[in-house]
Amino acid sequence: MKIRQQHKTPNNMKLTDKYNVIREMADVINRYVVEKDLFSGGCCFSAYILAEYLKKLGINYKVVLFQYGEALNKRRFSTAMRAGWVGHVAIEVRYKNRKVLIGNCDGINFFFIINNFRFRCRTYSNISPLRLLREYESGDWNSCYDTVNNFSLLNDIKSVANKYIEKYMNA
Numbered sequence: 309m310k311i312r313q314q315h316k317t318p319n320n321m322k323l324t325d326k327y328n329v330i331r332e333m334a335d336v337i338n339r340y341v342v343e344k345d346l347f348s349g350g351c352c353f354s355a356y357i358l359a360e361y362l363k364k365l366g367i368n369y370k371v372v373l374f375q376y377g378e379a380l381n382k383r384r385f386s387t388a389m390r391a392g393w394v395g396h397v398a399i400e401v402r403y404k405n406r407k408v409l410i411g412n413c414d415g416i417n418f419f420f421i422i423n424n425f426r427f428r429c430r431t432y433s434n435i436s437p438l439r440l441l442r443e444y445e446s447g448d449w450n451s452c453y454d455t456v457n458n459f460s461l462l463n464d465i466k467s468v469a470n471k472y473i474e475k476y477m478n479a
Contacts, residue, residue, distance in 0.1 A: 321366065321476055323404070329365060330401055330408065332468045333358060337411035340461055347416060349453030350461070352397040356440035357462055358410055359399060361469035363437060371435040372398040372409065374416055376427040385432045389443045395420065397440070400431060 321329075337354055340346035346354055355371060362369045375382065377393035388394060396416045398409050420427045 321472065325472055325475070326367060327403055329367070329468060329472045330403060330410065333361070333465055334410045334412075336461070336464045336468060340457065340464075341412060341415070344457045344461075345453050346457070346461070347396060347411070347413075347453075349450035350455070350457065351411075352440060352444040352447060352449065353455070353458055354411070354461060355397045355399050356437055356444055357465045359435070359440055360437040361465055362399070362401065365469055365472055367401060370400045371432045371440065372396075372400050373430050373432065374398070374413075374420070374427055375430055376420065376425045380426060380428055383430070385435055385439075386443075388430070389447065392448065395425075395427060397443075 337346065337358070340350070340354070344350070359369055359371070371385070373379075373385070373388055373394050374396035375388055375391075375393060376395055377391075379388045379391035379393035382388035382391055396413065398411060398413060401408050401410065419425075
């Protein structure tokens, strides 16, 4: 029987490093939003990647769904995701008692406003990276985003996270 090895997380991360890793991850996400149209079909994958590395860093996060249409009043995460009316999937972290969404969502907000859609941002706790990946793999996402970019997005976020993982795990 194979025993799953417990993953250690840095538990002594300085507040400035927490800020820096969040900012650097947001910079990567924003670059992909502008250059690769990430938030037109790749937001759930980016949420998965962010959740995976935030978890490894020991940084708590929540998943935020921009819900509209038939998903507007869905309270359960899986029900909302499967309703097909989720306009955006984002990751929220807390920094100095402030809620921060990773990635610039101005374009998402503009989309809802210009199309006169009623929408709600609902926050979900305890959503694992694996669950996000499963939702991404089973979902029907906007095809504007080219999924060939997923591998480089993964590597770019991994590169940011690994600087801090190495710094604190080897300390």
